[in-house]
Amino acid sequence: MAVDVLYFAWLRERIGQPRERIETRAATVRDLVAELVALDEWHAAALSDLAAVRVALDQELADLDAPLAGVREVAFFPPMTGG
Amino acid sequence: MAVDVLYFAWLRERIGQPRERIETRAATVRDLVAELVALDEWHAAALSDLAAVRVALDQELADLDAPLAGVREVAFFPPMTGG
Amino acid sequence: MSARVQSESFDLGAELSGFGAGAGAIVTFSGLVRDEGGRLVALEIEHYPGMTEKALAAYGAEAAQRFGLSDWRVIHRHGRLAVGEPIMMVATAARHRQAAFAAAEYLMDWLKSRAPFWKREIGPGGAGAWVEARSEDEDALSRW
Amino acid sequence: MSARVQSESFDLGAELSGFGAGAGAIVTFSGLVRDEGGRLVALEIEHYPGMTEKALAAYGAEAAQRFGLSDWRVIHRHGRLAVGEPIMMVATAARHRQAAFAAAEYLMDWLKSRAPFWKREIGPGGAGAWVEARSEDEDALSRW
Numbered sequence: 115m116a117v118d119v120l121y122f123a124w125l126r127e128r129i130g131q132p133r134e135r136i137e138t139r140a141a142t143v144r145d146l147v148a149e150l151v152a153l154d155e156w157h158a159a160a161l162s163d164l165a166a167v168r169v170a171l172d173q174e175l176a177d178l179d180a181p182l183a184g185v186r187e188v189a190f191f192p193p194m195t196g197g
Numbered sequence: 198m199a200v201d202v203l204y205f206a207w208l209r210e211r212i213g214q215p216r217e218r219i220e221t222r223a224a225t226v227r228d229l230v231a232e233l234v235a236l237d238e239w240h241a242a243a244l245s246d247l248a249a250v251r252v253a254l255d256q257e258l259a260d261l262d263a264p265l266a267g268v269r270e271v272a273f274f275p276p277m278t279g280g
Numbered sequence: 281m282s283a284r285v286q287s288e289s290f291d292l293g294a295e296l297s298g299f300g301a302g303a304g305a306i307v308t309f310s311g312l313v314r315d316e317g318g319r320l321v322a323l324e325i326e327h328y329p330g331m332t333e334k335a336l337a338a339y340g341a342e343a344a345q346r347f348g349l350s351d352w353r354v355i356h357r358h359g360r361l362a363v364g365e366p367i368m369m370v371a372t373a374a375r376h377r378q379a380a381f382a383a384a385e386y387l388m389d390w391l392k393s394r395a396p397f398w399k400r401e402i403g404p405g406g407a408g409a410w411v412e413a414r415s416e417d418e419d420a421l422s423r424w
Numbered sequence: 425m426s427a428r429v430q431s432e433s434f435d436l437g438a439e440l441s442g443f444g445a446g447a448g449a450i451v452t453f454s455g456l457v458r459d460e461g462g463r464l465v466a467l468e469i470e471h472y473p474g475m476t477e478k479a480l481a482a483y484g485a486e487a488a489q490r491f492g493l494s495d496w497r498v499i500h501r502h503g504r505l506a507v508g509e510p511i512m513m514v515a516t517a518a519r520h521r522q523a524a525f526a527a528a529e530y531l532m533d534w535l536k537s538r539a540p541f542w543k544r545e546i547g548p549g550g551a552g553a554w555v556e557a558r559s560e561d562e563d564a565l566s567r568w
Contacts, residue, residue, distance in 0.1 A: 120472070122470055122472055122540070122542055123470055123542035123544070123554055124554050126470075170472070170475055170540070173472070173474055173475035173478055174475075175538065189472060189475070189540075191472070191540065191542065192542060192554065192557070193537070193556075193557035193562075194536075194537055194538060194539060194540055194541055194542065194557065195536070195541060195542055195543045195554075195555045195556070195557050196471075196500060196512070196535045196536055196537075196539040196540070196541030196543075197377070197455055197500075197511070197512060197532055197535045197536035197539075197541075197561075203328070205326055205328055205396070205398060206326055206398035206400070206410055207410050209326075253328070253331055253396070256328070256330055256331035256334055257331075258394065272328060272331070272396075274328070274396065274398065275398060275410065275413070276393070276412075276413035276418075277392075277393055277394060277395060277396055277397055277398065277413065278392070278397060278398055278399045278410075278411045278412070278413050279325075279327075279356060279368070279391045279392055279393075279395040279396070279397030279399075280311055280356075280367070280368060280388055280391045280392035280395075280397075280417075280521070291437065292437060292440055293435065293436060293437010293438060293440060293441065294437060296436055296437055297437065300456070301508065302458070302459070302508070303456060303458070304455060304456055304457075304458040305453065305454075305455055305456075306452075306453070306454045306455075306456065307451065307452065307453050307528075308450075308451065308452045309449065309450070309451050309521060309524070309525070310449075310450045311448060311449055311450075311521070312444070312447060312448055312449075312450065313448075314446070314447070314448040314519070315446070364445065364446070375458070377453060377455070377529075377532055378560075378564075380453070381453070381525065381528070381529055381532075384451075384525070385521075385525055388521055388525075416522075420522075
């Protein structure tokens with residue numbers, strides 16, 4: 115399946131683009147991260163420390179073990195600093 | 198000595214005046230209350246339930262056992278309801 | 281850093297213009313006259329001139345020191361206030377939100393139970409009962 | 425009852441005009457850009473369009489239900505904000521002060537750590553570091 119993968123803040127900068135369309139067979143977010151890390155050094159650098167990465171699936175916060183079935187938009191970003 | 202005694206809210210209404218000048222030999226607020234209660238039925242009614250009465254001496258909150266020496270203004274009023 | 285007691289109304293927005301410049305966090309509280317389901321048309325607020333001003337300034341200064349405020353303001357009205365009108369406000373400015381919130385709550389707890397104001401209800405038929413102090417308000421002081 | 429995400433500034437006073445009519449207690453929080461001792465000239469705030477609006481509306485509705493608010497408002501800006509400018513505000517209206525205060529603090533705790541905004545420091549020499557999340561902000565969520 116194809117998902118839109120979005121990056122924000124320093125993840126966006128390290129990866130060098132704000133979004134990309136990815137063909138994946140990943141079952142969970144964690145599986146998708148493994149596929150992204152294997153793409154190139156920039157993805158690897160951005161996603162190396164998962165403790166510093168937050169995830170949203172279709173614009174709802176989720177965790178790394180959440181299933182990807184039916185999801186159209188996956189976003190990766192650092193801990194939020196609003197307010 | 199002479200002190201100005203002030204009343205607020207329903208104490209003022211029960212006593213029928215906002216302030217009066219009292220000649221007293223009371224050593225504490227409690228002694229002064231006893232003298233006031235002896236004056237007439239209105240003072241007695243206003244000051245009958247001391248749990249519902251608060252006191253300020255020279256515009257600072259105080260308690261019933263506070264000494265009156267040197268005090269010029271004594272105020273009696275119900276629990277405050279500001280805000 | 282100011283405390284005011286007044287009968288005139290005030291505008292929260294105007295009061296905040298320029299307030300807390302340089303701070304990161306500003307908290308305001310304002311209290312308005314409720315109609316209590318139509319039972320009230322106004323509140324009449326009595327106070328103790330002289331003591332009131334001193335008490336508000338003292339509580340403000342205490343909050344400023346305790347919570348490291350860079351600015352604070354307290355305004356409290358007296359006299360007859362119609363339903364919907366503002367009764368009072370506090371504003372606090374600090375570096376971070378926790379201090380600004382805590383200071384505003386601290387000030388409110390003190391004002392409610394220790395500032396010399398007394399509220400009386402005014403209904404459609406005229407003056408009604410004096411508002412009774414709430415034990416929750418007295419209890420709230422014990423947390424500080 | 426509204427949540428807004430915008431790049432334009434806003435005026436707290438204007439936002440509060442008519443806000444919370446009928447309530448007894450109104451609490452506001454506003455966050456302003458600090459200069460951090462001259463180190464900053466601005467903040468640049470990135471957000472996640474689409475998710476942001478949903479998150480703010482959801483947290484507002486949750487606070488309204490949990491604390492019985494009669495009105496609430498959340499505004500959060502994005503883009504480049506100069507020192508001294510407002511970053512965001514929340515306002516809550518309730519019958520009594522405890523609910524209004526608690527709801528405003530609850531909303532702030534959620535916005536700080538769960539709304540998709542990221543702040544970057546802009547110094548005199550240009551873009552600097554991304555602001556790091558504070559563990560106190562994460563911890564603050566656990567009290568609710």
